[in-house]
Amino acid sequence: MSALLAPQRRAAKPPVPNTIRTVVLRACAAAAVLATLAGAWYIDFAPATLVDGLDEIAALLERMLPPRLDDPGRISSLAVETLLMAVLGTVLAALVSVPLAFLAARNTTPHPVVYGAARGVITFCRAMPDLLFAALFVRALGIGVLPGILALALHSIGMLGKLFADAIEQTDPGPREAVRATGAGYVREMLNAVVPQAIPSWISTFVYRIDINLRMSVVLGFVGAGGIGFALQDALRGLIYPRALGIVAVILVIIAAMEVLTIVIRRTLLTPSKAGPGRDRQTRFAFGVLLAITCLASLVVLDIDPFALFTWPWPSFEVFGRMIPPDFDALGADLFDAAVQTIAIGLVATAIGVVLSIPLGILGAADVSPHPALYWLARTWILVVRAVPELIIAVVFVAALGLGPIAGTCALALGSIGFLGKLVADAVEEIDPGPLEAVRAVGGGWWKTLFAAVIPQAVPALIGSSLYLLDVNIRTSTVLGIVGAGGIGYLLFEAIRTLNFDIAGAIVLVVFVIVYTIERLSGWIRSLVV
Structure with missing residues (x-):
């Protein structure tokens, strides 16, 4: 951060x-x-306006109490869906951001034109709100979780790509020169000299981004992009405020639990182990395996066709192209x-x-x-x-x-x-x-x-x-x-x-x-x- x-x-x-x-x-x-x-x-904003509205706010909050969950099973399912959307969207963004970061880092980009283009992509993804991406993907792909996952992924590239590139630019050039002296090519040089130095920063940024995406994913349902936000919007549209407050309470618990979990994960992965570097590598490998299993499980639970992760550009480009x-x-x-x-x-x-x-x-x-x-x-x-x-x-x-x-x-x-x-x-x-x-x-x-x-x-x-x-x-x-x-x-x-x-x-x-x-x-x- x-x-x-x-x-x-x-x-x-x-x-x-x-x-x-x-x-x-x-x-x-x-x-x-x-x-x-x-x-x-x-x-026309004035403190007096807000003071005059305090009674209405208090009355609305009173109408929300006590909170209730009319369908706990459905809400639980949507909560899990929201969490898996955040994880899968962040993983997809990271897979794209790593090679993009090498192109967008001054010390590893192959050409200034490539550097400018990569930074332009990162800036565009960061500037466009995730909810806008979600609305456009819903129009192109239909209502469901896939538009939400793609929206989270694209918007996340804006942050992950920038911070991954910044971490690469801050690496020590000494190891690169040593690897280059052995006659290794560009790819070997990056894998053996740059990636090990950048990995701790990448992990910290990745874990923090999952926390951010979980918060974002809870409102994607407002445009039909899946998750618990759809149930919340349904309750608000029906003016069923106690149900809405119950859903907000569930969201609060999920996000609080995720915040605690991300703190634990960061400390586990980034704090050097007393057992030495070997144990650190084993811990990170185990985390990677667990993450991969979670992503595969997400495809099953969310009922996503894996090929849809590769075929989405064609219908999406048709919608995006109509904006020009x-x-x-x-x-x-x-x-x-x-x-x-x-x-x-x-x-x-x-x-x-x-x-x-x-x-x-x-x-x-x-x-x-x-x-x-x-x-x-x-x-x-x-x-x-x-x-x-x-x-x-x-x-x-x-x-x-x-x-x-x-x-x-x-x-x-x-x-x-x-x-x-x-x-x-x-x-x-x-x-x-x-x-x-x-x-x-x-x-x-x-x-x-x-x-x-x-x-x-x-x-x-x-x-x-x-x-x-x-x-x-x-x-x-x-x-x-x-x-x-x-x-x-x-x-x-x-x-x-x-x-x-x-x-x-x-x-x-x-x-x-x-x-x-x-x-x-x-x-x-x-x-x-x-």
């Missing part, structure tokens, strides 16, 4: 002078504040308004998330939290909020506050608290304990330690995490319209639903430009901070 938040450092790039960096960062901070205020004005040439004239000013609204939702939600999650993250850091009870309370709240996808939260706010961008902003802001809160807590736990001990040794209290030793060290990570959150929120805000929570998503999914693929193509290009621009801007700012 840290590789996502920190830019690649290269010796060839001269550092930015501190004076210029300070001026630029202050200008960026002022621009961010102004942009957030302008965004809040554009979507894009039609920008059909929507006119509505497209521009929806695009600005999407950016405004992302900006305002991120600002709220940053303000509320930084204190929560500090309380959730084990080495800084003033009391164990506060630590566990903060960590529990972070886990609960992270476990519920923003699209589900948006459904609740739409039902309570009505259609529009305010509901989407509130949903993203609440989701941001859990997402950024965890990043902040983890970053604070990783700071150097020396300054903390020094302040405490001279009698400094908790507040003195916080402002003198904790925050100064954590500022770069806080800025990097906040920019990454903005990047994520802009992507997420592009699909909130599917449930009426504002932004460009409504126009996009309405165009797909009515088979106006040329209009959908125009919207997809706008989404790509928005996400790519925000990503490049945030990456540039992070490069000034780190």
Whole structure:
């Protein structure tokens, strides 16, 4: 995860002078504040609006209680389906990302043109929301789990390909030169010198991506792409709120269990064994075998024809091809308004998330939290909020506050608290304990330690995490319209639903430009901070 938040450092790039960096960062901070205020004005967001809607939210939550499961057998089956979709989609993405990463890494790519093309594929996959991929695949392949698996796989390539390539670029060139001196070819050089160095980072990224894909897969059912999200949408459409809350509780348990499992897997695979490297290789091999068995079992349980994993491009390309040439004239000013609204939702939600999650993250850091009870309370709240996808939260706010961008902003802001809160807590736990001990040794209290030793060290990570959150929120805000929570998503999914693929193509290009621009801007700012 840290590789996502920190830019690649290269010796060839001269550092930015501190004076210029300070001026630029202050200008960026002022621009961010102004942009957030302008965004809040554009979507008519005001704290009073949310306060006025608290009664409606409380009434809706009261109608959800007590939660119930009307068909435990079906829900259990859909829960297993969701989990297997996440695993299989991540494995397929990893199989594609490994060779793609070698083409996208500067030190292993065969040609600059190949490097640019590989990075372009990775950027496109990362910029397009998984729910958009799922909606298009459903149109091409029909309702079922296969569109969901392919959507998860394609979107995952955007993250896995980038981080796998970054790990390759950070490998020591010494072993490669030694292998090359023996007369080995390119493939042997990569397998014997590069892969062993990159494997630990790849494993960590892969396991973390399964955790992410599990969260994503629970909402793919909203567009008919399989999983437990279909049952949840059915309950929400029927206004059977106790059943919906029961399904959300099941989702919470699944995601919490997966988070604990991924922590155990990471520690098992990445912590050196006292028995030596041989035992580490055996553990990783056993994990690989278990993963392969799980994938084969997934094909059986999900009733997927293995050949469908190879034949899907033909019908899909037919649907994707109908998006070209894009039609920008059909929507006119509505497209521009929806695009600005999407950016405004992302900006305002991120600002709220940053303000509320930084204190929560500090309380959730084990080495800084003033009391164990506060630590566990903060960590529990972070886990609960992270476990519920923003699209589900948006459904609740739409039902309570009505259609529009305010509901989407509130949903993203609440989701941001859990997402950024965890990043902040983890970053604070990783700071150097020396300054903390020094302040405490001279009698400094908790507040003195916080402002003198904790925050100064954590500022770069806080800025990097906040920019990454903005990047994520802009992507997420592009699909909130599917449930009426504002932004460009409504126009996009309405165009797909009515088979106006040329209009959908125009919207997809706008989404790509928005996400790519925000990503490049945030990456540039992070490069000034780190």
